[in-house]
Amino acid sequence: MTYQTSLHKFLANSKTYQNEAFLHQPIDGVWHTLTFADVEQQARTIASGLLSQGFERGDRIGIFSKNCAEWFIVDLAIMMAGMVSVPIYSTAGAKTIRYVIEHSAMKAMFIGKLDSFDAIEQSLTDELLTISFPYPTTACKSSWQNWLTTYKPLEETHSPLPDECMSIVYTSGTTGNPKGVVISYLNIGSAASSTCKLVNASRNDRFMSYLPLAHITERSIVECAAYESAIQVYFVESLDTFIDDLQHASPTFFLSVPRLWAKFQAQIFIKMPAKKLKLLLSLPIIGKLVAKKIRLKLGLSATRVFASGSAPIAKSLLVWYQKIGINISEGWGMTETSGLSCGNFPFTSSRLGTIGVPVDCVKMKLSEQQEILISGDAVFKEYYLNPEATEKEFTDNWFHTGDKGEITNDGAYKIVGRIKEQFKTSKGKYVVPVPIEGMLCRNSVIEQVCVMGLGLKQPIALVVLGEGIDRHDNSIQQGLLATLEEVNNELESHQRLDFIYVCAHPWDIENELLTPTLKLKRSSIEQFYSDKLPRTNETKVVVEL
Known part of the structure; x- marks a missing residue:
């Protein structure tokens, strides 16, 4: 199948919807709207600024900022100039930032909205040109506004070929240094089009654009999908204004991740206890009114598609959301597969707990x-400057995802764990943690869970309770003890949990x-708690002091 690049799609839509609203950015509580023409004009000007520095096509340009309209604009500008974007998570530490700058041989970096400036200030070199977005940020050599007034819009933009590198996206690095995934225009264009x-x-x-744009999911499913279908995009000003925005x-x-879906549920329970809500929802007429009011309070009354990705989500949580009229479709993808590769779309209730079926630009x-294993137009071809890792991960053009799966009778895929996480x-018995973690999450007080047990006689579960829940409450x-007993009754003897350890933080x-994508760093969690865990335990629920 032939796909147009994200740049071509944006330019075509900009011509069609020139003076219509495209990006909506809140600043100090006031909403500012940019039309397609505004966005194109600014992107062409920033592209001209990049070329005026003497940078050449193929040079790597960094983006270090929380989500905002300028993130989209500079990404388009980098494409227009024929250069390669290198996004970095706004929460990255100094070590990661320095590594990405050096490994990618970055020529310039756009720096924007940040919660802390410490890491970036420890990482910048004199050689790197820095340009600030129009928000309070760290000191830079030049500014967004200066470039908009100094340079003239680029008249003739680069016209990328499908196999050209659009971006080098560095993985979040659960172990060791992050790997640079070379994403082509074909890769992300096919993924966005299929989505x-x-x-x-x-x-x-x-x-809404609020999950990190440095992550491929937000980049593909929100940003490049917006270029593809001329979708209006709204940004979030801060965590404090999230619900208002x-x-x-x-x-x-509306796309979110399992931890945030769990947090939304916890916030609902703070305002209305779970037992009372369950009773109200069971009443024919009142139940619908209560569910509608909850969706309205969350800002999701107009949402027709709900999605969850980035990590496995507990089936019990999906079932609970169904009761308030929020049918969440679980999706799956990787940086290496350019975003959504498999999903429960359209939402099918019988496929809850699965990641659905492959999208049309890939095969699995x-x-x-x-x-x-996965192949197709959305699958990357190589890791940047790392041919050994590239060769290791492919067999006959099939990429090894590292996810262990099953296929249901109706052809849906189900993730049962990571090959390396078991x-x-x-006792010499293998245990896969993810399914057990999902079973424990039936208890709605549990917000985070990590099952571990390397070298132990039996696995154990570390849990973090939801906000406002007293872990010392008898x-x-x-309730946790009852959940433990229920789950253990469904597990084979070597999988049964010895105890639950309730973490303080x-x-x-x-x-x-x-x-940065809210996945568990399992090895770090195990190491952090190794000295805190009891050597012998008399109770099945142990609470950290």
Whole structure:
């Protein structure tokens, strides 16, 4: 199948919808709208600025910022100039930032909205040109506004070929240095086009952009999908204004990650206890009104497509959301596959707990070891400057995803764990943690869970409870004990959990127990708690002091 590049699609839509709204950016509580013409004019001007520095086609240009309209604009500008974008997570530490700058041989970096300037200020070199976005940020050598007034819009933009490198996207690095995934225009164009087709995206849709744009999912499913189908995009000003911004945008498509879906549920329970809500939802007429009110309060009353990605989500959580009229389609993809590769779209209730079926730009199959293999237009061709890793991950053009899977009777794929995450107990038995973690999440007080047990007689579960839940509350502990017994009754003897350890503090990016995409850093979690765990335990629920 032939796909147009994201740049070509944007330029075509900009011509069609020239003076119509495209990007919506809140600044100090006031919404600012940019038309397609505004975005194109600014992108052409920034592209001209890049070329005026003497940079050449193929040079790598960094983007280091939280999501904002300028992120989209500079990405388009880099494409227009024929250069290669290198996004870095706004939460990345100094070590990662320095590594990406050096490894990619970056020539310039655009720096924008950040929660902290410490890491970036420790990482910059005198040789690197820095340009600030129009927000309070670290000191840079030049500024966005200066470039907009100094340079004239580029008249003739680069016209990329499908196999050209559009971006080098560095993985979030659960172990070791991140790998640079070379993403071509064909890769991301096919993924964005297939996503739009799958969810019937159109000019009438409204998307929210708040998950990290440095991650391929947001880049492909939101940014490049917006170029593909002329979708309006709304940004979030800050964490404090998230719900207000969401209510203002009233998105028709809403993508989130398992941890945030769990947090939304916890916030609902704070306002209405789970038992009372369950009772109200069971009442025929009142239940529908309550569910509608919840969706309205969340800003999701107009949403027609709900999605979850980045990590496995508990089936029990998906079932609970169904009760309030939020049918979440689980999707799966990797940086190496340019975003969404498999999904439960359109939403099919019987496929809850699966990642659905492959999108039309890829093919998938299982190896003899039950590993998911994937090939197709959206699959990358190489890791940047790392031919050994590239060769290792491919067999006859099939990419080894590292995910262990199953195929249901109706052809849907189900992730049952990571090949490398399974561990062997001291009894010599292998345990795959992800399915057990999903079973534990039936208990809605559990927000985060990590099953571990390398070298132990039996696996154990580390859990973090939802915000506002007292881990010392006896009724909470009794509920966890009941969940443990219920789950253990469904497991084989070597899989049964010895005890649940209730952690005092959440795992997050700042304490380096989560990746920037909110995936568990299992080895870091195990190492962090290794000295805290009891050597002998008299109870099945152990609470960290």
